[in-house]
Amino acid sequence: MARVPTDRFVARGLPRWRLGEHPWLADAPPVPPRARVIVDNDFAGDPDDLFQLVHHVLSPAVEIPLVVSSHLRRDAPGPATTATDGLRVVEDLCARLGLDAADRLVAGAEEPLVDVRTPRASAAVDAIVAEALRDDPRPLFYAAGGGLTDLASAYLRHPEIARRLVVVWIGGFEHDPLPWLDASAPVTAEYNLSTDVAAAQVVFDAPDLEVWQVPRSTYRTCVMSDAEMRVRVRGTGPLGRHLYDEVRAEMVKHAHLRPQAEAYVLGDSPLVLLTALADFWEAGPSSCEHVLVPKPALRDDGRYAPRPDAPPMRVYGRVDVRLMHEDLHAKLVLFERWRAGAA
Numbered sequence: 001m002a003r004v005p006t007d008r009f010v011a012r013g014l015p016r017w018r019l020g021e022h023p024w025l026a027d028a029p030p031v032p033p034r035a036r037v038i039v040d041n042d043f044a045g046d047p048d049d050l051f052q053l054v055h056h057v058l059s060p061a062v063e064i065p066l067v068v069s070s071h072l073r074r075d076a077p078g079p080a081t082t083a084t085d086g087l088r089v090v091e092d093l094c095a096r097l098g099l100d101a102a103d104r105l106v107a108g109a110e111e112p113l114v115d116v117r118t119p120r121a122s123a124a125v126d127a128i129v130a131e132a133l134r135d136d137p138r139p140l141f142y143a144a145g146g147g148l149t150d151l152a153s154a155y156l157r158h159p160e161i162a163r164r165l166v167v168v169w170i171g172g173f174e175h176d177p178l179p180w181l182d183a184s185a186p187v188t189a190e191y192n193l194s195t196d197v198a199a200a201q202v203v204f205d206a207p208d209l210e211v212w213q214v215p216r217s218t219y220r221t222c223v224m225s226d227a228e229m230r231v232r233v234r235g236t237g238p239l240g241r242h243l244y245d246e247v248r249a250e251m252v253k254h255a256h257l258r259p260q261a262e263a264y265v266l267g268d269s270p271l272v273l274l275t276a277l278a279d280f281w282e283a284g285p286s287s288c289e290h291v292l293v294p295k296p297a298l299r300d301d302g303r304y305a306p307r308p309d310a311p312p313m314r315v316y317g318r319v320d321v322r323l324m325h326e327d328l329h330a331k332l333v334l335f336e337r338w339r340a341g342a343a
Helices: 048-057 082-097 123-133 149-157 159-164 191-195 197-205 226-232 238-253 270-276 321-342
Strands: 035-041 062-069 105-107 140-144 166-170 210-214 223-225 263-265 289-294 312-318
Touching (some): 035 048, 035 270, 062 082, 082 105, 123 140, 123 149, 123 159, 191 197, 210 270
Parallel strands (some): 166 210
Antiparallel strands (some): 289 312
């Protein structure tokens, strides 16, 4: 779990900016964002979500109208306030960025759905519905790196939002059996799905809701070595050093359970790749590979039940890890150069 701040970070001397502004790109011609992205992640959990959020807010191709902090799985240690704790983590990160974004941050429900018919009430649900129904011609992506409680609740309350957004989700088991996959693995073997299985069932059962899935076998490939992280993240400046320190703290905390490792999976970063890093010629991420499959039903154990007549969904089998990691590095460098010159 992330280190939840106990003291407020004081950004002395840091230049301030707001979402939608990119002063470190002052020499670039002004081009409006191509899409909107609601970011939803369990920010009180593993620190890969901090990498994803920093990467997203530094990406000028997308507007971030809302950041939702969602809950962790209920077997997480500590109090059952992980959505609220995650919001504190995001507020601390924004302070370190010099980013004024308090009006875009909201906590989701603290508990999963009780069944597939009953939504959870939260400020996040209200904000999701409002943004989805807002009159804006640009595409709206719902980029989810954790459970799907708040999106499912928003859909259950207002099914009409399904036609107004595309869900990009990091989660779920592989669709094709792989040699190393234990077919008897429990649902807890895939964390994001197991956070709220009923919510994932709601999303997969929604006939008008377009889903792009990055399953476990794909997000596991988004690995950065410790040496790479030291040079290409920590070495860029204070912001990168904070991101690196959060990963190291997570690894040290679990050192008594796992042997020393020289790499860490940044499994939430494809959310940026698939929404912000479309190339000049294509409407989508041309360097990634996906297949279209009929949207399956999800069983209670997390496995798929085929539905040959269901609407299609995208399943990404390969993501461009080089582009994803190198773009993050370059944006951190540009951001820190601007901040050093503006301070």
